[in-house]
Amino acid sequence: xxxxxxDSPAEPAxxxxxxRELWYLVLPGTRLRPGRLVGKTVxxxxxxxxxxxxxxxxxxxxxxxxxxxxxxxGRLEGGEIECPYHGWRFDARGQCTAIPSLVPDQAFDLTRxxxxxxxxxxxxxxxxxxxxxxxxxxxxxxxxxxVDGRHLGIAESMIFHGPLDHAVVGLMDPAHGPFxxxxxxxxxxxxxxxxxxxxxxxxxxxxxxxxxxxxNSRAYRLLGGVPETEIVFRLxxxxxxxxxxxxxxxCGLTAVTPLGPRETELHHIIYWTMPWLTVLKxxxxxxxxxxLGQDRDIMAKQQVGLAHNPPLLLIDDADRPAKWYYxxxxxxxxxTAAGRPFENPVxxxxxxxxx
Numbered sequence: 001x002x003x004x005x006x007d008s009p010a011e012p013a014x015x016x017x018x019x020r021e022l023w024y025l026v027l028p029g030t031r032l033r034p035g036r037l038v039g040k041t042v043x044x045x046x047x048x049x050x051x052x053x054x055x056x057x058x059x060x061x062x063x064x065x066x067x068x069x070x071x072x073x074g075r076l077e078g079g080e081i082e083c084p085y086h087g088w089r090f091d092a093r094g095q096c097t098a099i100p101s102l103v104p105d106q107a108f109d110l111t112r113x114x115x116x117x118x119x120x121x122x123x124x125x126x127x128x129x130x131x132x133x134x135x136x137x138x139x140x141x142x143x144x145x146x147v148d149g150r151h152l153g154i155a156e157s158m159i160f161h162g163p164l165d166h167a168v169v170g171l172m173d174p175a176h177g178p179f180x181x182x183x184x185x186x187x188x189x190x191x192x193x194x195x196x197x198x199x200x201x202x203x204x205x206x207x208x209x210x211x212x213x214x215x216n217s218r219a220y221r222l223l224g225g226v227p228e229t230e231i232v233f234r235l236x237x238x239x240x241x242x243x244x245x246x247x248x249x250x251c252g253l254t255a256v257t258p259l260g261p262r263e264t265e266l267h268h269i270i271y272w273t274m275p276w277l278t279v280l281k282x283x284x285x286x287x288x289x290x291x292l293g294q295d296r297d298i299m300a301k302q303q304v305g306l307a308h309n310p311p312l313l314l315i316d317d318a319d320r321p322a323k324w325y326y327x328x329x330x331x332x333x334x335x336t337a338a339g340r341p342f343e344n345p346v347x348x349x350x351x352x353x354x355x
Contacts, residue, residue, distance in 0.1 A: 018043045018164070018258055019329060021132035021336050022236045023141045025255035025267050028155035029125045032057055037081065039072025043131050044260050047118065048072040050092070053079035058092035059129045061116035065096075071115070090115050125149040126253070126269060139204050142238055146249040147271040153278060154270045154285055158292045162299045164258040165326075166306070167266065168237045170299060171256055172321040175355045180298045181291060194354050199321075201346040204332070205234030206324055210242075233321065235332055248274045268292055317351035 026042055026049065038049045039062050046062035048071045062070045064083045074084040080097060081090045089098040096113035119130040123141045132138060160167050170176070178192050198209040210230040227245040234240075237256035243249065250272040257265045268288065277284070314322055327345040335342040 018131075019236050019332055019336075021134070021138050022332075023121075023128045023130050023135070023138065024236065024257050025238075025253075026059070026127050026129045026257060027157065028267065028269060029057070029122050029127050029149075030155060031157075032127055035076055037072045037074065037076050039070055041259050042129065043258055045131065046070065047129065048081065049120070049127065049129075050076045050081065051079075052092040056092075057120050057122050057127045059118040059120040060090065060092075060094045061118075063115070064088060065113060065115060088113075093117055124253075124271075125152045125155070126267070139235070142234060142240060142253075144240060144251045144253060144271060145242060146244075147251050147273065151251075151271040151273055152269060153272050153281055154288055155267070156269075156285070156288050156292060157265055157267045158289075158296055159259075160256075160264045160266055160296050160299050161262065162264065162303050162306075163262055164237065164256060164264050165329075166302065167256045167264045167299060168325055169322045170295060171237070171239050171254060171266075172233050172325065173318075174321065174351075175318040175353055176298070177355050180294050183290075192354050194352065196350060196352045198348070198350050199346070200348045201344045202232055203234060204342065204344070205232060205238075205328060206321070206344075206346040207232045210244075233325070235328055245274075248272070250274065250277070266292060266295070318353040318355075320349070320351050 020043065024042060026040060026047070027038065032038055032049055032051060034051050034055065036050070040047050040049065047059050048062035049057060049059050051057055060071065060081070062072050064071050064085065066083065066088050067085055069083060069085045071081050071083060071090065075082045079092060083089070087098070087100040088096060091097050094115035094117040096110045096115075099108065099110065099113075102108055119135045121128050121141060124143060124147070128141050130138065174195075174197075197211060200207050200209055208231040210228050212226060212228055227243050229241060229243045232238075232240040232242075237258075239252075239254040241252040241254075243251070250270065253267075253269045253271070255267045257267065259265055270288070272278075324346050331345050332342055
């Protein structure tokens with residue numbers, strides 16, 4: 001089935017750049033250690049992240065306004081960043097607090113010197129940054145049900161070379177598993193069978209309604225009992241899988257964060273309440289990295305063909321989530337530009353495919 005123009009991935013979103021009026025997961029909180037600075041480029045913007053004296057994260061533009069050196073090259077002392085070039089200091093709000101080269105009788109108003117500050121929050125062990133104008137008007141940071149930061153088991157991040165849209169579509173693709181993730185511990189080509197799942201609109205996205213976990217996904221057997229799973233996608237690029245097995249819960253939070261036009265970072269954070277999985281963590285981590293690496297490698301191969309800008313086809317029903325993503329993105333961009341409420345374009349629907 002050839003997609004209609006409104007479904008086509010070749011059609012640019014209403015916002016030709018990134019959706020900025022949303023929170024993005026920038027890094028797991030464990031990577032932001034006290035007393036250390038982390039420099040990252042996110043949505044094409046240079047960031048320096050650190051923790052203030054109260055342990056809360058902050059994010060500033062990673063450029064010293066004096067001579068342009070990245071502040072992340074400096075030091076974090078007493079909750080303030082010291083620039084490595086001339087020692088200018090900035091607090092967690094981006095306010096300049098000291099210029100060592102000034103002599104006592106030189107009148108200079110330090111309040112005139114500021115570095116751009118980005119709203120920054122840590123939720124359930126992950127650091128999120130807002131790049132737009134008004135975080136109060138944006139959708140809140142998603143919080144996983146039945147778990148908190150104490151249940152965080154594994155946090156992995158991996159760079160994907162390719163544009164955000166293709167990384168997100170790969171994230172929600174229900175049909176690639178037996179081919180991309182073919183392995184003795186996950187799926188085989190012979191395991192393909194017909195599936196039917198009910199989908200429904202949910203805040204700023206859609207939900208695959210709770211159902212029994214796929215019988216051809218061997219890893220679910222670790223959880224015991226009869227696992228049931230619900231999968232949620234929401235803008236800008238977040239997938240949440242909530243699995244219940246008896247009285248225990250396993251949650252996977254996956255977020256694709258654009259670094260630049262052709263590079264993204266995928267963060268995959270797994271929470272669980274099963275004590276035996278904590279014991280198995282050193283064994284499980286290599287499998288998680290292998291799984292993510294398979295997605296990274298197939299996307300790298302995809303870029304070879306995409307370099308020729310070919311027309312792409314989306315079919316029903318397997319590619320319906322991808323079509324929804326483009327519609328959601330366009331609607332959010334239009335609603336934000338017009339200052340009107342977001343209207344979810346997704347309608348309840350039963351999707352059927354083989355995987």
